[in-house]
Amino acid sequence: MVLNFAEWMKVVKNFGVGYTSPGISKFYLKHKNDGSCAFLHNYQGRGFCHLQHMKPRACKLWPFKILPRPKYGRANEAVYNFAGKPFFIYVDPACRGLTWGRPTKSFLDTTLTEFLSLALGFREKQVYSTSRPFYYPQYLRSERDQVY
């Protein structure tokens, strides 16, 4: 996963530079030998992100790509108007959690809107666009009840 400079600084400050790797013009989160993210831990058979409290934006948006132009074709299906502008939304088919089909109205109105807000920097906190923290379900229930 790619990190911007501020995210890289946070990871380095909290965990050390060894958890990141530099690219030509970007920084990345380090992988484990099996190819999974260095911050992905198994807890009671479920994946748990150790960076949940400071998750990089690229992680928050995955598996979506939100673009100002229709880079991957099928513009009529990819277009979604938000904040008065058209955006073109694509999904990485490598995501194993995808369910293919037409999105529901509730997904469009809450989850997708939240992804767009995250992508545009209107918000940082995830409520609908991340999985429930199974270790503390009451917290998320109250968060989901909030109107924003």
Ligand code: SF4
């Ligand atoms: S969401 Fe967490 S575990 Fe997954 S790639 Fe990002 S930092 Fe790693």
